Amino acid sequence: MRRKIVAGNWKMNIEHAEGKELINDILSGLSNVEESKQVIICPPFIHLQQAAELVHGTSHVSIGAQNCYTEASGAYTGEVSAAMIKSTGAGSVILGHSERREYFNESNEMLAQKVNIALENGLQVIFCCGEAKEIREAGTQNSFVEGQIKDSLFHLSAEQMANVVVAYEPIWAIGTGLTASSDQAQDMHAHIRSVLAAKYGQELANNTSILYGGSCKPTNAAELFACPDVDGGLIGGASLKAADFQGIIAAM
Numbered sequence: 001m002r003r004k005i006v007a008g009n010w011k012m013n014i015e016h017a018e019g020k021e022l023i024n025d026i027l028s029g030l031s032n033v034e035e036s037k038q039v040i041i042c043p044p045f046i047h048l049q050q051a052a053e054l055v056h057g058t059s060h061v062s063i064g065a066q067n068c069y070t071e072a073s074g075a076y077t078g079e080v081s082a083a084m085i086k087s088t089g090a091g092s093v094i095l096g097h098s099e100r101r102e103y104f105n106e107s108n109e110m111l112a113q114k115v116n117i118a119l120e121n122g123l124q125v126i127f128c129c130g131e132a133k134e135i136r137e138a139g140t141q142n143s144f145v146e147g148q149i150k151d152s153l154f155h156l157s158a159e160q161m162a163n164v165v166v167a168y169e170p171i172w173a174i175g176t177g178l179t180a181s182s183d184q185a186q187d188m189h190a191h192i193r194s195v196l197a198a199k200y201g202q203e204l205a206n207n208t209s210i211l212y213g214g215s216c217k218p219t220n221a222a223e224l225f226a227c228p229d230v231d232g233g234l235i236g237g238a239s240l241k242a243a244d245f246q247g248i249i250a251a252m
């Protein structure tokens, strides 16, 4: 069966020494993470190696990056490859976050290439999708999100798809305090699972973790995670405070 996952996306926050402190604080308050669960901490690139060393030996806690480049290596100044991420000890990478789509013009096609190279290098992909406020208001969010998933993931084999986690993050809920209601989250997550089932079969769809992201906090996490198709969360702001992140992990 699918795993429950809480992943923290630090975004562009936290300097090197503070990163060590934050991870140690998170770990110190963490009771054993069960086999069926996973905690993933996704700091900026500069933290990856240190973070991987700090969580080493803590079961079911691992490290992820927030992006990788489409190419394997070469003259791409400022970029970081999937192989480099893997070499730090990180196990996952977030791809397709709405902030990267918006500020760095990442298209569904470019994301398909990033997904490929991440999987080729043995990274688990946390693939983000989600609609803007105008799309939600027009009522076309289901087909929009379906398009993002089809264009960036549906070239994958079922074997590859088994290493992909989907994160539904409605843009209007990110950093706004406007969390999706549990009904809105459940409806979309069920839709995403049905889209995966139509392409890859019900078993693979049932085994795929689908996370919710967008103003998820210790106070609303339990209600969101209680939805049958919500398998955990991708947490931004609340992952920067050890107590809040621990509270969300406890809700899982």
Ligand code: 13P
Pocket (backbone or CB within 6 Å): 009, 097, 169, 173, 174, 175, 176, 177, 213, 214, 215, 216, 234, 235, 236, 237, 238
């Ligand atoms: P917030 O939890 O700060 O709304 O951010 C969500 C997010 O974008 C995680 O990737």
